Amino acid sequence: MRRRKTVVGIALFLAANLVSCSDLPTPTAASRTRVPSSPLLDAGVDHAGAIVGHDSCDPATFNAALQDPTACTKNGHTTFQAFIAELSATQTARSWKFSPFNATVHAGENMLTQNVGGETHTFTPVRQYGGGFIQILNDLSGNPVPAPECLDIPALDFVLSGGRSLIPAGALAAVADANGIARVECCLHPWMRTDVRIK
Numbered sequence: 001m002r003r004r005k006t007v008v009g010i011a012l013f014l015a016a017n018l019v020s021c022s023d024l025p026t027p028t029a030a031s032r033t034r035v036p037s038s039p040l041l042d043a044g045v046d047h048a049g050a051i052v053g054h055d056s057c058d059p060a061t062f063n064a065a066l067q068d069p070t071a072c073t074k075n076g077h078t079t080f081q082a083f084i085a086e087l088s089a090t091q092t093a094r095s096w097k098f099s100p101f102n103a104t105v106h107a108g109e110n111m112l113t114q115n116v117g118g119e120t121h122t123f124t125p126v127r128q129y130g131g132g133f134i135q136i137l138n139d140l141s142g143n144p145v146p147a148p149e150c151l152d153i154p155a156l157d158f159v160l161s162g163g164r165s166l167i168p169a170g171a172l173a174a175v176a177d178a179n180g181i182a183r184v185e186c187c188l189h190p191w192m193r194t195d196v197r198i199k
Contacts, residue, residue, distance in 0.1 A: 048109040051167075051184060051194050053159070055117030056095035057083070062119070073161045074118030084140075091142040091191065098123075098184070098194040106199050111167040111184075115159040122156050122187040123167055124149055125175045125196075132187035143190045149175070150187035172196055 056076035063071050065080040078086075078095055087093050096117070105111050113123035122132075130147035131138030138144055150156070159165045172182040176198050186192035 048105050048111065049103050050112040050114055051103060051123055051196075052099050053113070053115045053117055053121040053123065053186065053192060054095060054097050054099065055093075055119050055121075055189075057118045059118065072118040076118050087137070087140045091140065093189070093191070096186075096189045096192055098186070098192045100194065102195050102197065104197045104199060105169070105172065107173070108169050110169050111172065111196065112164065113159060113167060114164045115161055118161050120158050120160055120188065121192065122150075122158055123165065123184055124156060124187050125167060125171045126150065126183050126185055127175045127177075129183055129185055129193055130190065132185070132190040134188060137188070138190060141189075141191045147185065147187070147190070150185070150190070156187055172198060 056078040057072035057074070058076050058079045059072040059074070061080040062083075063069050066072075076095070078093070083093050083096075103111070115121050124147075126147040126149045128147065129143070130145050130150070131141070131143035132146060132150045133153055135144075135146075138146060157165050167184065172184075176182040180198045182196045182198060184194045184196055
């Protein structure tokens with residue numbers, strides 16, 4: 001229920017700001033939409049490697065713009081206005097990234113994900129990179145067509161600031177191409193990406 005309210009709130013915020021303030025068009029996340037613990041991690045499932053999500057959101061400006069006091073929970077240095085300006089100019093916000101850009105797992109291994117940023121992120125395996133589920137961020141980042149996997153919002157694993165989760169080996173294998181490359185992206189910030197080679 002909270003996830004649905006937050007997504008609806010973001011849509012209303014976007015609509016109002018796109019009409020009245022075209023230079024400040026969008027929020028960045030459907031904040032706090034995932035349960036605090038990962039069932040796979042809680043069960044002690046083995047994993048290898050890790051993809052780490054980073055951002056640099058300034059809580060005062062992000063929380064005010066998103067009208068959510070929990071949208072950004074760490075003390076980053078990028079204001080909401082600077083985030084939008086950078087994204088508009090370069091189609092990326094360089095502090096919003098996954099590391100490493102290239103990772104490797106063995107077939108059958110799960111992959112750990114960790115969010116060390118202040119906003120919520122997803123670590124979603126996709127067949128081909130595309131946009132996420134917030135269309136204005138897709139447009140600003142040059143990803144107008146959403147990755148189909150990012151449109152199944154109830155199935156997405158939203159990882160809160162400071163949270164960890166697992167990408168199951170089967171989910172990576174299901175999207176891997178003929179070269180054994182699985183693509184992982186954030187469905188909120190679709191320029192956040194990692195190629196995972198399955199050996």
